Amino acid sequence: MGNQLKNGLIYQNPVLVLLLGMCPAIAISTSIFNGLGMGLCTTFVLFFSNITISALRKVIPENVRIASYIVIIATLVTVVDLLLQAYMPALSRSLGLFIPLIVVNCAVLARAESFANKNTVLASAIDGLSMGLGFTAALLAMSAIREILGAGMLMGRNIFPSGFQPVQLMTLAPGGFITLGCIIALKQWMSNRKGGKA
Amino acid sequence: MSILENRVVKRIIDSLKWIARSSMLRSILVLSLVAAICSLALAYTNITTRGSVREVVRVALEDAAEHLGNYAEIIEVHPKGYGGDIHMVIGVSENGEVTGVVIIGMNETPGLGSKIEDEDFLNQFIGKRAGVSVGKGSNNVDAIAGATVSSKAVAEGVAHALEIFAELSAGGGE
Numbered sequence: 001m002g003n004q005l006k007n008g009l010i011y012q013n014p015v016l017v018l019l020l021g022m023c024p025a026i027a028i029s030t031s032i033f034n035g036l037g038m039g040l041c042t043t044f045v046l047f048f049s050n051i052t053i054s055a056l057r058k059v060i061p062e063n064v065r066i067a068s069y070i071v072i073i074a075t076l077v078t079v080v081d082l083l084l085q086a087y088m089p090a091l092s093r094s095l096g097l098f099i100p101l102i103v104v105n106c107a108v109l110a111r112a113e114s115f116a117n118k119n120t121v122l123a124s125a126i127d128g129l130s131m132g133l134g135f136t137a138a139l140l141a142m143s144a145i146r147e148i149l150g151a152g153m154l155m156g157r158n159i160f161p162s163g164f165q166p167v168q169l170m171t172l173a174p175g176g177f178i179t180l181g182c183i184i185a186l187k188q189w190m191s192n193r194k195g196g197k198a
Numbered sequence: 199m200s201i202l203e204n205r206v207v208k209r210i211i212d213s214l215k216w217i218a219r220s221s222m223l224r225s226i227l228v229l230s231l232v233a234a235i236c237s238l239a240l241a242y243t244n245i246t247t248r249g250s251v252r253e254v255v256r257v258a259l260e261d262a263a264e265h266l267g268n269y270a271e272i273i274e275v276h277p278k279g280y281g282g283d284i285h286m287v288i289g290v291s292e293n294g295e296v297t298g299v300v301i302i303g304m305n306e307t308p309g310l311g312s313k314i315e316d317e318d319f320l321n322q323f324i325g326k327r328a329g330v331s332v333g334k335g336s337n338n339v340d341a342i343a344g345a346t347v348s349s350k351a352v353a354e355g356v357a358h359a360l361e362i363f364a365e366l367s368a369g370g371g372e
Binding site for chain 2: 027056059060061063064067068071072074075078079082083085086087089096097098100173
């Protein structure tokens, strides 16, 4: 279980290693509020889709499995969308179309296809949770950097003296790619160094 | 005759066997069941959240009224955008000029069509009269680059609201 958690968070981090779910990662990570919201919504969907698909892995025939997975994932995403609209309108408004787009987040389908349909419900639940938290952690790191540099704020509060000129590029898509590249490089450097010692 | 009949019956039995063996029926059955259960789950969620969603929209409409300037009438329209209906309200003054436009809900493409929510775009409509559209001219507004369909949809919504206002005031005057 510890290994599985490490896999999702570090060794097989969906964003930093598997490079899945790039679209929301680049588009949403402009503020910590958005990054955290998106990460937790995706974690919710991953957790329950992994459980459902794992529980049904012996019932769903091979040739209609992808269609069934998409129906299940789309249902969970719509549930999240409706709940956000009802109880967290501010988050729903700022994430907008990216919530329905979790359906096509390849990280969710990839875990269903490569893990949940071959493993037990418990293992799949842990996998969904760890992958979701890995996704959230990567989004948090990206959105913290982009919010600090791009808007001069942290958690919506100004952190620099009034003379600070925010770097607008960081709030745009290129800034997202640059941030992602730097974080991946840092992660690689750290794991290479660790590997060298061992 | 009976030989032919026998052949037909045999063909039918063979086809049934093939269907059973190919597990096609099972696939259809399972997929239908999955879809049916998911629909039920969605229906249940929809029913339980519907009240709160309505409340959120009502609050949004109340907030919008404060950003519509010195209006005589607020008109709600749902023009068709690039990603479904755009829910918007328009404030109209007594002499038929737009006093403000607020987008309540929309599903336009993020980064392109979603810019219809920007104040720079919406403020262009203030002071415009019936027949407003996208293009060049004193009664027209500039479209957002890369989001012509969404811009046109908003302009059509405003024009439609002004038509409704004209009908209302014509009806009220008589």
